[in-house]
Amino acid sequence: MKTETMNWFPVAEVGSIPMQEGRRVLYREWDVALFNLGTEYLAVDNRCPHRSGPLADGIVAGKSVYCPLHNWKISLETGCVLSGGEGHVKKYPVQIVGSQICIAFSAEGGSAFGGPNHTL
Amino acid sequence: MPRKRLLVVGNGMAGMACVDEILKRKPDLAISVFSEEPYYNYNRILLSSVLAGEKNVEDIYINTEEWYQKNDIFIRLGDKVIDVDAREKRITTEKGYSFDYDLLLLATGSNPFIPPIEGVKKKGVYVFRNMADTHGILEHCKTSKKAVVIGGGLLGLEAARGLLNQGQRVTVVHIMDRLMEVQLDAVGGQFLKREIEKLGIEVLLGKNTERLLGDEKVEGVLFKDGSIAEADIVVIACGIRPNVDLAKKAGLKVNRGIVVNDHMETSDPSIFAIGECVEHREKVYGLVAPLYEQGKVLAATITENKGPLYEGSTLATKLKVMGIELFSAGDYKAEEPDKEVIAYQDHAFGVYKKLVIHQERVVGTILIGDASDANRFLEMIRKREAVGEKRHRLLFDVPPAVSGSSTDVMSRPDSDTICGCIGVSKGQIVTACREKGLKTISEVKACTKASSGCGTCAVLVGQIVKAVAGGEFEEEKKEIFCACVPFAKSKLRTMIQTQRLKTARDVLEIYGDGIGCSYCKPALSFLVDEVWLGEHGEERSARFINDRVHANIQKDGTFSVVPRMRGGVTNPEELRKIADVAEKYKVPMLKVTGSQRLDLLGVKKEDLPKIWAELGMTSGYAYAKAVRMVKSCVGTDFCRYGTQDSISTGIELETLLEGLYTPAKVKMGVVGCPRNCAEATVKDIGLIGIEGGWQVVIGGGAGKIVRAADILCTVKTTEEALETALLFFQYYRENGEYLERTYDFVVRIGLEEIRRETILAPEEKKKALLDRLNKARSKAVNPWAVEAKKPVNPTQFQDFVLPKDAEALIGVP
Numbered sequence: 017m018k019t020e021t022m023n024w025f026p027v028a029e030v031g032s033i034p035m036q037e038g039r040r041v042l043y044r045e046w047d048v049a050l051f052n053l054g055t056e057y058l059a060v061d062n063r064c065p066h067r068s069g070p071l072a073d074g075i076v077a078g079k080s081v082y083c084p085l086h087n088w089k090i091s092l093e094t095g096c097v098l099s100g101g102e103g104h105v106k107k108y109p110v111q112i113v114g115s116q117i118c119i120a121f122s123a124e125g126g127s128a129f130g131g132p133n134h135t136l
Numbered sequence: 137m138p139r140k141r142l143l144v145v146g147n148g149m150a151g152m153a154c155v156d157e158i159l160k161r162k163p164d165l166a167i168s169v170f171s172e173e174p175y176y177n178y179n180r181i182l183l184s185s186v187l188a189g190e191k192n193v194e195d196i197y198i199n200t201e202e203w204y205q206k207n208d209i210f211i212r213l214g215d216k217v218i219d220v221d222a223r224e225k226r227i228t229t230e231k232g233y234s235f236d237y238d239l240l241l242l243a244t245g246s247n248p249f250i251p252p253i254e255g256v257k258k259k260g261v262y263v264f265r266n267m268a269d270t271h272g273i274l275e276h277c278k279t280s281k282k283a284v285v286i287g288g289g290l291l292g293l294e295a296a297r298g299l300l301n302q303g304q305r306v307t308v309v310h311i312m313d314r315l316m317e318v319q320l321d322a323v324g325g326q327f328l329k330r331e332i333e334k335l336g337i338e339v340l341l342g343k344n345t346e347r348l349l350g351d352e353k354v355e356g357v358l359f360k361d362g363s364i365a366e367a368d369i370v371v372i373a374c375g376i377r378p379n380v381d382l383a384k385k386a387g388l389k390v391n392r393g394i395v396v397n398d399h400m401e402t403s404d405p406s407i408f409a410i411g412e413c414v415e416h417r418e419k420v421y422g423l424v425a426p427l428y429e430q431g432k433v434l435a436a437t438i439t440e441n442k443g444p445l446y447e448g449s450t451l452a453t454k455l456k457v458m459g460i461e462l463f464s465a466g467d468y469k470a471e472e473p474d475k476e477v478i479a480y481q482d483h484a485f486g487v488y489k490k491l492v493i494h495q496e497r498v499v500g501t502i503l504i505g506d507a508s509d510a511n512r513f514l515e516m517i518r519k520r521e522a523v524g525e526k527r528h529r530l531l532f533d534v535p536p537a538v539s540g541s542s543t544d545v546m547s548r549p550d551s552d553t554i555c556g557c558i559g560v561s562k563g564q565i566v567t568a569c570r571e572k573g574l575k576t577i578s579e580v581k582a583c584t585k586a587s588s589g590c591g592t593c594a595v596l597v598g599q600i601v602k603a604v605a606g607g608e609f610e611e612e613k614k615e616i617f618c619a620c621v622p623f624a625k626s627k628l629r630t631m632i633q634t635q636r637l638k639t640a641r642d643v644l645e646i647y648g649d650g651i652g653c654s655y656c657k658p659a660l661s662f663l664v665d666e667v668w669l670g671e672h673g674e675e676r677s678a679r680f681i682n683d684r685v686h687a688n689i690q691k692d693g694t695f696s697v698v699p700r701m702r703g704g705v706t707n708p709e710e711l712r713k714i715a716d717v718a719e720k721y722k723v724p725m726l727k728v729t730g731s732q733r734l735d736l737l738g739v740k741k742e743d744l745p746k747i748w749a750e751l752g753m754t755s756g757y758a759y760a761k762a763v764r765m766v767k768s769c770v771g772t773d774f775c776r777y778g779t780q781d782s783i784s785t786g787i788e789l790e791t792l793l794e795g796l797y798t799p800a801k802v803k804m805g806v807v808g809c810p811r812n813c814a815e816a817t818v819k820d821i822g823l824i825g826i827e828g829g830w831q832v833v834i835g836g837g838a839g840k841i842v843r844a845a846d847i848l849c850t851v852k853t854t855e856e857a858l859e860t861a862l863l864f865f866q867y868y869r870e871n872g873e874y875l876e877r878t879y880d881f882v883v884r885i886g887l888e889e890i891r892r893e894t895i896l897a898p899e900e901k902k903k904a905l906l907d908r909l910n911k912a913r914s915k916a917v918n919p920w921a922v923e924a925k926k927p928v929n930p931t932q933f934q935d936f937v938l939p940k941d942a943e944a945l946i947g948v949p
Binding site for chain 2 (some may be wrong): 023024025026027028031033034036037039040041042043044050064067068069073074075076077078082084085087089111113117
């Protein structure tokens with residue numbers, strides 16, 4: 017684990033994202049979709065690999081989200097496309113600190129959590 | 137030598153299960169079947185699913201006419217066998233025909249027991265035993281409101297659930313002090329009572345029925361304690377008695393049932409018996425699994441392969457009531473002192489699990505609230521496995537099966553029974569799938585008979601097929617709502633109504649996989665709205681983004697805003713506001729749409745509430761599966777050809793329907809003459825002005841397909857035209873499949889049926905349609921006004937934007 021190198025940014029109050037919905041988080045060059053799954057928060061790049069649809073606006077089912085533009089289904093656990101086409105989106109580590117949902121924005125290209133099958 | 141004649145009396149599950157086994161042995165027999173009921177062989181235990189509206193009558197047939205023909209079986213329907221002459225080897229039917237036999241198989245089943253209560257002959261009193269009873273009850277429910285079920289056993293509770301789904305207020309009365317006393321102990325009875333009451337069924341215990349009240353028609357039930365329960369339908373489900381009339385006439389040995397030995401022979405060497413009418417080792421079985429075990433043994437005996445023995449069955453019961461899990465098997469009572477009990481009770485979650493241990497072996501179980509271990513325990517009971525080391529982990533050895541995961545069932549040994557009714561093991565199903573390339577549950581059912589009994593193992597069978605067939609697994613091609621909630625829409629609608637389910641999540645959790653998808657979540661959101669006429673619980677996360685932010689998402693993630701412009705008519709003030717807003721918010725494009733409205737394209741999500749506030753106009757719902765617009769021509773106001781006032785009629789129609797969600801978008805048009813300038817003939821609903829009246833047309837479209845609308849009817853007045861449009865609108869709203877446009881709906885249902893259900897329907901039916909429409913309309917709101925003032929969710933229109941110099945937390949790992 018490279019946790020020691022991670023910078024955790026508070027992005028939203030716990031409770032400000034309704035259950036099973038997503039919100040867009042913008043910071044510098046990052047455009048991230050942050051989801052409240054009820055049991056945990058998960059974050060991925062807010063761009064569908066298909067036509068860059070805003071995943072934060074998608075319908076959440078289980079631990080997946082459907083892109084609102086053309087219905088590609090993307091796993092929020094692995095970042096992999098599950099149906100519609102092929103590809104994957106980058107995942108971002110999320111943790112709750114106090115009353116804040118925090119995201120670790122990984123450096124461009126050098127993500128500590130780049131691959132699809134990482135664990136927190 | 138002529139073939140031996142085998143006559144089978146009774147066309148039920150037992151008789152045909154045995155015939156099926158006999159056919160497997162390719163016997164040299166001429167088989168004839170006699171059926172008192174006028175139906176081919178059907179699955180009697182699924183009648184409760186028919187009553188509950190979960191299955192159609194045609195779904196429960198086991199063998200069709202072709203099956204009898206193919207197997208060269210003579211079948212005589214609707215003629216009861218009334219006599220057997222065992223000396224002459226001859227039977228006689230009610231209609232006066234006689235038939236000689238060499239071998240006779242009695243599969244006469246059982247009769248419902250009707251306790252000596254005064255008044256059971258009144259209208260509205262039913263037993264619940266066969267197809268005719270089921271039809272009678274369903275028909276009666278159309279006009280009745282209050283139902284009393286006498287009998288709190290398995291059948292009574294299944295009947296009660298069915299009646300509830302048919303819109304009845306249901307009371308179950310039981311003479312004993314607990315429900316299902318044959319299958320449950322006292323604790324189990326209490327757990328079950330609570331579960332039944334949670335469904336909204338009233339349970340009265342220790343009630344002895346004195347008589348049924350009412351003159352010709354039943355009006356209530358009077359109990360011995362003097363209390364009364366009102367009822368306009370009474371169903372008696374007080375158990376069954378073996379039907380032994382013919383056996384007695386044949387001079388067979390009969391106790392409670394027809395006495396048979398381990399070869400299933402009766403006291404007459406030419407006569408055999410099977411099923412609920414027999415008594416074997418002093419036991420009479422009223423369940424389905426023993427039939428199949430008996431059938432296999434008897435088939436051997438009859439085809440001169442005598443050898444296999446029937447040694448009795450382990451009784452196992454599953455209650456087929458949606459939303460309640462209940463399983464009981466073996467000796468669950470543990471009354472003897474040398475029997476031990478392992479039990480777990482969770483009152484809050486309604487979970488009760490009990491295992492009875494005798495000499496280190498599991499001999500019985502009761503499971504309520506979570507029956508996922510049912511097959512595992514039944515297997516232990518049947519195999520008489522020693523418990524040994526596992527004892528302290530027995531109740532919690534295997535995590536409950538996660539729906540959709542196939543690992544659980546595939547980790548079981550091949551010898552494990554999957555279908556308890558027919559007795560099909562996991563290994564048999566796996567082999568069949570591999571060897572024959574089976575890809576669906578129905579293929580497995582056809583091939584191995586697994587899941588053709590009570591049907592509760594269909595989920596497990598599905599998991600096995602899925603695991604073996606892998607990617608080739610095919611969902612059933614039935615008309616189901618969605619694979620996530622595998623029921624027909626009409627059935628889901630009933631379930632939502634009777635169980636008062638008000639959110640998509642509730643429906644998914646009770647009837648579905650608990651997860652859903654991007655099709656069924658919005659579809660269910662619409663359905664609960666439509667059923668509850670706007671009094672549902674809005675669950676925003678189950679809706680498409682357009683419905684959450686009341687605007688249409690564009691390819692770049694911006695939105696479009698289309699204000700309502702009724703009939704396509706606007707004014708300078710509105711135009712000025714639109715122009716101002718477009719300038720102020722730098723709207724990239726302002727366009728006239730094909731629907732006679734204006735569209736502000738490329739709006740940022742965060743600007744939406746501000747724009748709505750400044751426009752002060754009503755949402756045009758251009759983003760939703762909902763009422764879109766009424767396009768109109770100028771009509772008699774200005775046009776020199778106009779024969780009708782299409783503008784004011786168009787505005788009125790739009791006002792009557794605006795704000796309502798529909799299965800798919802609904803576009804309308806009103807034109808003042810047949811020149812059809814506003815293209816009403818390619819709209820979902822169109823009114824076409826003609827000299828002295830209106831044509832009302834439906835099912836037109838000019839989208840992905842182009843279809844000219846059909847004429848529903850021609851009427852004289854504008855009021856009639858509007859009412860007709862409204863009747864069709866509500867009928868479509870209630871009966872259309874989600875995403876089904878009217879041009880497909882009209883073709884699917886057929887114009888004649890639509891006429892029968894709308895304009896030609898009885899007045900009260902029409903009124904009811906319009907009442908529901910008006911109620912839903914009165915609940916419809918202008919979401920722009922609501923959310924412009926204060927968003928339902930404070931962050932709905934907001935992105936979380938961090939400043940460039942935002943600082944990370946220090947000291948957090």
